[in-house]
Amino acid sequence: MKATVLVRPKQGILDPQGQAVESSLRQLGFSVDGTRIGRVVDLEVEAADVATAREQVEQMCEQLLANPLMESYEIELAEPPA
Amino acid sequence: MTSPQPRVGVLRFPGACDDRDALWALAAFDAEAVFVWHTEKELPDLDAVVLPGGFSYGDYLRCGAIARFAPAMEAVVEFANGGGLVLGICNGFQILCEAGLLPGVLRRNESLAFVCRDVPLVVERTDTPFTARCEEGQTLTIPVKHGEGNWYVDDDGYNELEAQRQVVLRYEEPVNGSRNDVAGVVNEQGNVMGLMPHPEHAVDPLLGSADGALILSSLVDSARARFLTTV
Numbered sequence: 121m122k123a124t125v126l127v128r129p130k131q132g133i134l135d136p137q138g139q140a141v142e143s144s145l146r147q148l149g150f151s152v153d154g155t156r157i158g159r160v161v162d163l164e165v166e167a168a169d170v171a172t173a174r175e176q177v178e179q180m181c182e183q184l185l186a187n188p189l190m191e192s193y194e195i196e197l198a199e200p201p202a
Numbered sequence: 203m204t205s206p207q208p209r210v211g212v213l214r215f216p217g218a219c220d221d222r223d224a225l226w227a228l229a230a231f232d233a234e235a236v237f238v239w240h241t242e243k244e245l246p247d248l249d250a251v252v253l254p255g256g257f258s259y260g261d262y263l264r265c266g267a268i269a270r271f272a273p274a275m276e277a278v279v280e281f282a283n284g285g286g287l288v289l290g291i292c293n294g295f296q297i298l299c300e301a302g303l304l305p306g307v308l309r310r311n312e313s314l315a316f317v318c319r320d321v322p323l324v325v326e327r328t329d330t331p332f333t334a335r336c337e338e339g340q341t342l343t344i345p346v347k348h349g350e351g352n353w354y355v356d357d358d359g360y361n362e363l364e365a366q367r368q369v370v371l372r373y374e375e376p377v378n379g380s381r382n383d384v385a386g387v388v389n390e391q392g393n394v395m396g397l398m399p400h401p402e403h404a405v406d407p408l409l410g411s412a413d414g415a416l417i418l419s420s421l422v423d424s425a426r427a428r429f430l431t432t433v
Contacts, residue, residue, distance in 0.1 A: 133354070134379065136314045184271075187264055187300070189307045190354060 121173045122198040123165050127186045128158035161185055170197055207234040208249035208425035213278065213294075215240045215269050218256035220291065220402060227402040228252065231419045233426075240272040249425035250287035251278055253294025255347075255400055265308060265350045266296030275301060287331055287428065288394045289421055292348055295386075295396030304389055304396045305363055306355040311348070312379025318347040320410060322374035323385050323399060330370055330388055331424030332395045335416045341374060342413035344399040351398040352379040353387075366390055371397055 129135040135156050142155035167173035177195050186193040210233040212225045221237065228235035238245060240258075245251070258269035269275060275297065282288045282303050290298040298304040311317060320343050325336040336342065355363065360381060363369060371386035378398070386397030401414030 134309070134312065134352075136310050136312050136352075136379070140314050184263070184267060187267070187307055189356070190309060 121165055121167055121170070123163050123173060123177045124196040124198075125161040125163070125177060125181060125185055126158060126194040126196070127161065127181075127191050128193070129156055130190055130192050133190045158191075170199055173197055206426065206429060207232060208422060208429040209234045209236060209247065210250045210252060210422065210425055211236055211238040211245060211248040212252045212254055213238050213240065213274055214254075215256065215258035215272060217258045217260055218254050218293070220255035220400065223400075223402040224252050224254040224291065227405045227414070227418050228422065230405060231415065231422045233422045238274055240269070240274045243273045243277060245274070245277045245281055248281070248286070249429045250289070250421055251281060252421075253278070253288070253290040253297055254402070255292030255294060258293055258297065261293070261296075261350075264300070266293060266298075266300040269293075269297045270300040279303060282389075282394050285391070285393055287421065287424055289332055289417075290394075290396040291400055291402065292346075292351075292398055295398055296350065298394060298396045303394050304387055305359055305368070306353050306381075306384075306387065308350050308398070309352040309354055309379075310350050311352050316347070316349040317351070317378055318345070320345045320404075321377050321385075321399060323371045324374055325370070326372055327367060327370045327388075330392050330395065330420075332388070332417055332420050333370055334423060335420040342371075342416065343411040344401055344404045344414050344417075345410075346377060346399045347403075348378070348398055351377070353384050353398070354381050363387065370395060371399070 138156040181193045225235045296308045323342045325340045373383040388395045401417040404411040404414030
């Protein structure tokens with residue numbers, strides 16, 4: 121089953137990378153605000169059903185893919201066509 | 203040799219770069235310093251462990267995030283939980299935070315720039331195994347060289363840390379955006395310390411400062427004291 125994990129800097133956590141990119145975007149003439157930079161992890165997980173897959177990916181996030189002190193995560197699961 | 207030599211292990215991860223400096227400095231302060239390869243499942247008989255600086259496993263994902271799962275790190279966690287002395291320098295500090303042995307996390311420097319220079323540090327505590335040779339309030343000059351030294355915990359975490367006096371070293375001036383200019387912390391029990399500055403690069407006046415010697419020789423003293431009580 122294909123899973124996509126979106127990892128983002130938590131709200132209120134300084135994101136200097138996002139700030140730097142935002143200032144570059146402004147130099148290009150774009151009017152932007154609130155630029156934040158995260159990470160996308162695509163993976164395939166072997167699981168019998170969506171609930172088990174979600175549970176496994178959640179554990180991956182808690183243990184490795186995100187650091188809960190400064191990052192939040194979202195999981196998207198693409199159910200295979202029946 | 204007049205005093206017994208404690209044995210201090212220096213962990214070697216692929217991508218470490220300060221392992222030899224750490225080994226050399228520890229040996230200079232009369233420790234028997236030995237390398238421990240990252241795949242070792244058990245530590246040899248050690249009186250202390252040093253996690254050196256560098257870019258373990260390329261610092262992929264987040265700095266220290268992969269190294270934390272090295273077989274040798276599992277052994278270090280066990281060693282630390284049993285009261286063993288562990289010092290993490292730079293990448294070693296990042297690994298200890300990721301492993302949950304120290305509070306907080308090291309983020310990208312606020313400036314986004316790699317910072318590489320001598321910095322003044324204030325010693326806030328001398329009753330730790332890593333700072334016993336320092337004086338309270340003393341200013342040490344020790345170099346930093348990192349892109350991700352911007353230490354962070356949330357408000358509750360920080361207040362708890364202050365209440366337990368876990369901040370050991372503080373930058374005298376802002377260096378990387380680190381919360382309250384924290385440069386080095388200990389765990390609650392006081393047997394695990396992490397710091398971003400590199401004491402192993404400041405052990406001889408020829409290097410511009412010998413202040414790092416105070417930290418490493420404090421560690422060797424403490425390791426020796428433990429070694430003597432177990433003989």
